[in-house]
Amino acid sequence: MKFRTFAAAIGISATAIAAQAEGLKVGMITTLSGGGAGLGIDVRDGFMLAVKQAARDDIEVVIEDDQRKPDVAVQLADKMIQSEKVDVLTGIIWSNLAMAVIPASVAQGKFYLSPNAGPSQLAGKGCDPNYFNVAWQNDNLHEAAGAYANSADLTNSFILAPNYPAGQDALTGYKRLYEGELAGEIYTKLGQTDYASEIAQIRASGADSVYFFLPGGMGISFLKQYADSGLDIPVVGPAFSFDQGILQAVGEAALGVKNTSQWNKDIDNAANNAFVASFQKEYDRLPSLYASQGFDTANLLMSAMDKADVSDTEAFRAALKEADFESVRGDFAFGSNNHPVQDIYVREVIKEGDVFTNKIIGTALEDHADAYADQCNM
């Protein structure tokens, strides 16, 4: 450390020397086992693909499985910070785990780049200069769905989500921009897999559309049961329930459903085309939204490493904030609270050959920032 201060003092490029000397260590805590493992594996694979393509020898990634348990995630974060001495943490999928890990990590001077979770608390009052979200603030895709409903002349939505913080954020997000009436609003149990009762209520409500946020297996169950119920009013959802990993399990039931996402494999830019092709080649499957977020996170990190050394916190932070990398979703910038300002698209589920996937059919919101930026003082 003394040497480096000295080197900086006499005007030699400190960054170059430090980068040669020690590089940067990333701690990735993500969900690799249990029910939600598909998401974590996609984030990891996307992240590692970018690292592999960059072929640099100054980045080291330590990967650990949080099992979707907040207590495990906290232990892993402590271990990574104290014994592995990582410089940057990333990887967490779920908002409740993010809330348990991120505030403590950034308080210890580490950087945290979120490849998925974007709880409203960390976008507003709890924002931190060392915390960057590379995916979205939790409400964003739901806000886009509300905006889409307006443009599609849907005026009487029935909305449902699980009864937990991200579910409440989801319905709040939808209602923020949606201008129509609500035919009904239901909070289901978290982890519920049978929606016969809710579907009967939707049928009886006379709604003209259904908006739902049911991540993972809950969404698969809902869509299959919905398709079997004979109800034919349009369904709208956020990308999470229509993601590449899930769609094959839903099958025909998802065809034609509109969903909102900041990324899709058919966004036409050089970075994305290369990403989709190389991901398929490397892992033999189509990339998902989560994989794209992992890929972007790694590229953001490496773009900052080119400009500054992580030991120079101020400079590294500024380099991250510039977001000077080729995002696979096209334009990407950070707002004042280090959350993305980006376009959010409307996608439709289609079938290509034997594979169910999405196609972009329009833009729901352009250069959209989150609603909590005003509450962030930093």
Next chain:
Amino acid sequence: MSIILLIEQVLNGLQFGVMLFLMAAGLTLIFGVMGLINLAHGSLYMVGAFAAAGTAAATGSFVLALAASLVAAATAGAIVELTVIRRLYDRDHLDQVLATFALILIFSEGTRWIFGSFPLFLDIPEYLSGPVTLPGGIEYPLYRLTIILIGLAIAAGLFALIAKTRIGIQIRAGESDREMIGALGVNIARLYTLIFALGAALAGFAGALIGAIQSVQVGMGEPVLILAFVVIVIGGIGSIKGALVGAILVGLTDTLGGFLLPRLFATFMDASAAMSVGSALAAMSIYILMAGVLLVRPTGLFGGQ
């Protein structure tokens, strides 16, 4: 609220209850006869669903898929009984819980190892999909009606098995006095394996039936397992009749509670507050039911002693 909607919800509750019965029947037999707490019962449910999804993908036949779920779950159950569970009968419940919890982890990660981390696809066959119109103009999914009928048929079959057959006599005898039937020359080891495989097959079959309308994924069995334990505690441990009554009570309470409670609160509260209070209370309703039953009958509705 129309009467049609209410009837539809009663059918939903019945269907849920019948499915729970398939899970709870095996659990209650295994606990009643062998005195074993089997936390891995949910894993057998998952095994059935994965076997069905794999078979359906390979052959395209739903009937074969159901058959595969029975065979796979029964085989997995028998293997587990012979290799692990057999050593646990004389140990205390804590050891059983530890060992069967380890089995959950082994089954979950093993399934992921074979099938991957992403949910599998298993769909309702063409001839059972879509709604049918019941008398009174109720539109109800044909598949759910089929589940109700299959479940009730299996319940009838189980009662016949227990009441009328030699194996049934041995099972009942095993429940009352384990040592005695061993002393009377019944091959108790074989009986245990058989009961365990039977319970496993029922759980696997339930997994396959439900997998077609829900998602086939790792860890799908554990939430159902918790409810199945509630069912057997309400019904009385070891009683098949108790499992059936308990399962249907739990199914109806859960479905109608989630549907009616928010409406009840909405009569004297504003809508969004009623929704959140109602939903929260509905989530607790089956546990309140369990506490109520235990207060009046500490051994469950049909429990012994």
